[in-house]
Amino acid sequence: MSKQVVAIYPGTFDPISLGHEDIVLRAAAMFDKVILAVATAHHKKTLFTLDERMDMAREAMAAYPQVEVVPFTGLARDFVRSHNATVMVRGVRTVTDFDYEFQLAGMNRELMPEVETVFLTPSAKYQFISSTFVREISLLGAGDDGQNLVSAGVYERLLAKRAAK
DSSP states (O other), rough: OOOOEEEEEEETTTOOOOOHHHHHHHHHHHHSSEEEEEOOOOOOOOOOOHHHHHHHHHHHHHTTTEEEEEEEEOHHHHHHHTTTOEEEEOOOOSHHHHHHHHHHHHHHHHOOOOEEEEEEOGGGGGGGGHHHHHHHHHHHOTTTTTTTTOOOOHHHHHHHHHHHH
């Protein structure tokens, strides 16, 4: 019996976008199990709490049994090892993303040589989406701005945040 290949896709997912979902589903087609690791984001202020981000990610991934949504804090190395993962998935949209992710992959290889980093580019229709753009467009826009960037459940939560401002 072959060993199950577990991949980790870490990020803050503030909020999870259709671009993130695209990367997760493509990774799920490649690996036996994908863990969407929602980071506590100790290094930046988030729009949504960890619990809110977890709920949105779970809702977005509910139809995919091979995808598990798990919170994490601390070093990705420790999280990856605690879940017996052998792959770390990273989404790259631009050369700037690649430059940063390439450096991070090198550091991760130094810390955990047994884990491979796999770079996935989003489908063309999602290449321009970033959580930063989603937040800005949805919170500062009007009407249905941002609706085509996230799932319906996430969009409703963004509208609630906009109304609360």
